[in-house]
Amino acid sequence: MLKIRVIPTLLWKGQGLMKGEGFNSWRLVGSAQQAVKVFCMREVDELVLLDIAATSESRLPDVEIVDELADDCFVPFSVGGGIRTLEDVTRLLRAGADKVVVNTAAVERSAIVREIAASFGSQCAVVSIDAKRNPNGGYEVFTHCGTKATGLTPVEHAKRVEALGAGEILLTSVERDGTMTGYDVELTRQVADAVKILVIAAGGCGTYAHMAEVLTDGRASAVAASAMFQFTQQTPKEAKQYLHDHGFPVRI
Amino acid sequence: MSFVAIIDYGLCNMDSVARAVKKCGGSPVITKEVNDIDAATHVILPGVGAFPDAMRNIRAAGLDIALKRRVLEEHVPFLGICLGMQLMAAMGEEGEKAEGLGFIEGEVTLLRPQKDERIPHIGWNQAEHVREHPFLKDVPSGSDFYFVHSYRFNPVHQEDVLATTPYGGGFPSIIGRGTIVGTQFHPEKSQKHGFQLISNFLSFR
Numbered sequence: 001m002l003k004i005r006v007i008p009t010l011l012w013k014g015q016g017l018m019k020g021e022g023f024n025s026w027r028l029v030g031s032a033q034q035a036v037k038v039f040c041m042r043e044v045d046e047l048v049l050l051d052i053a054a055t056s057e058s059r060l061p062d063v064e065i066v067d068e069l070a071d072d073c074f075v076p077f078s079v080g081g082g083i084r085t086l087e088d089v090t091r092l093l094r095a096g097a098d099k100v101v102v103n104t105a106a107v108e109r110s111a112i113v114r115e116i117a118a119s120f121g122s123q124c125a126v127v128s129i130d131a132k133r134n135p136n137g138g139y140e141v142f143t144h145c146g147t148k149a150t151g152l153t154p155v156e157h158a159k160r161v162e163a164l165g166a167g168e169i170l171l172t173s174v175e176r177d178g179t180m181t182g183y184d185v186e187l188t189r190q191v192a193d194a195v196k197i198l199v200i201a202a203g204g205c206g207t208y209a210h211m212a213e214v215l216t217d218g219r220a221s222a223v224a225a226s227a228m229f230q231f232t233q234q235t236p237k238e239a240k241q242y243l244h245d246h247g248f249p250v251r252i
Numbered sequence: 253m254s255f256v257a258i259i260d261y262g263l264c265n266m267d268s269v270a271r272a273v274k275k276c277g278g279s280p281v282i283t284k285e286v287n288d289i290d291a292a293t294h295v296i297l298p299g300v301g302a303f304p305d306a307m308r309n310i311r312a313a314g315l316d317i318a319l320k321r322r323v324l325e326e327h328v329p330f331l332g333i334c335l336g337m338q339l340m341a342a343m344g345e346e347g348e349k350a351e352g353l354g355f356i357e358g359e360v361t362l363l364r365p366q367k368d369e370r371i372p373h374i375g376w377n378q379a380e381h382v383r384e385h386p387f388l389k390d391v392p393s394g395s396d397f398y399f400v401h402s403y404r405f406n407p408v409h410q411e412d413v414l415a416t417t418p419y420g421g422g423f424p425s426i427i428g429r430g431t432i433v434g435t436q437f438h439p440e441k442s443q444k445h446g447f448q449l450i451s452n453f454l455s456f457r
Binding site for chain 2: 098120
């Protein structure tokens with residue numbers, strides 16, 4: 001049986017790891033090198049590294065540092081931030097990423113998703129969708145690290161990138177991110193029900209129970225957490241033990 | 253020491269395979285040179301990517317002829333990983349029909365999701381042994397490995413299947429015939445059990 005993945009997400013800017021709240025008030029919380037080393041030693045299911053400043057600074061994540069990080073990383077490693085072209089993807093894969101994560105480009109030049117799928121296979125193309133709740137109760141997709149409204153709903157965008165060949169969707173609630181108050185279960189469920197590809201829930205995880213909730217009620221296939229693993233004593237290993245004890249298939 | 257040629261056909265990250273080989277005591281070289289394939293004691297064909305593109309690149313570099321000679325005639329141990337395992341098939345289909353290396357008779361087809369399953373099949377899943385083979389030494393049946401794929405390899409001869417994985421109705425996740433072996437998952441990303449498989453492969457002579 002396919003196991004539920006518990007995925008630490010590293011939000012990266014320059015050389016440090018960041019924590020924000022609602023995609024705002026970012027502060028430095030640690031070193032990426034150290035975090036990658038520790039998570040790999042603990043044999044996490046997968047690691048995601050997102051350079052949160054890359055798109056607005058019109059650049060890729062530092063390929064040399066990605067290369068160094070990948071040297072310490074014997075677990076599946078996904079990297080995102082500022083990816084626009086197939087050449088960008090090739091450089092990151094060459095540096096040691098196993099998958100790439102595209103967000104802004106998947107909205108502004110969605111053909112990139114099809115290009116990645118055609119050249120490297122769908123499993124290599126993770127599309128990250130950042131969504132905010134709007135005043136009339138619906139949801140809207142934001143790009144550029146949560147700063148730019150697109151007029152798209154997460155469901156229509158998710159269906160579109162699925163049709164273009166995305167392998168997975170990393171779905172983040174902008175408001176919940178960094179708050180540790182729980183995932184946006186409704187958002188996750190809307191998207192997971194609309195597509196046939198895997199949906200990784202992100203944004204807001206603060207307890208193991210939040211993970212169980214978004215897996216059951218939100219129908220996510222995997223859970224990502226960032227602040228929780230940086231700021232609390234909770235660990236991916238304990239999270240999986242908790243999920244196992246509550247009847248979820250995990251790799252222990 | 254094992255001199256391991258990791259075939260570079262321009263489509264994926266091979267560093268993690270090289271690092272895993274090193275950790276398991278082998279001496280890896282990432283290469284697209286026939287000379288290296290000739291000198292190697294072991295050959296690994298890694299891969300993520302699309303079958304037709306991969307075969308085109310392999311043929312364009314003349315690697316298919318060198319690989320067939322070394323593996324089929326000179327019996328150099330061969331490990332195909334993920335797409336690399338699928339490329340061992342006689343025929344593949346990923347968007348279009350394409351001819352593979354033909355090391356093990358079979359064809360590559362799209363995984364068919366069963367109820368509540370999603371495709372691509374991404375994440376950790378177990379490999380259940382269906383027969384004994386030196387490649388599986390010290391790896392318990394049911395161990396979890398890391399998968400990322402949408403296609404499956406269907407060997408013509410069931411005795412080529414060493415392990416299966418329960419997804420899409422069940423598919424062959426480890427195949428092998430003598431010292432020609434393949435994994436649908438990524439042993440280089442599967443930690444302890446993955447490294448054990450690579451070590452077992454390196455012990456083939």
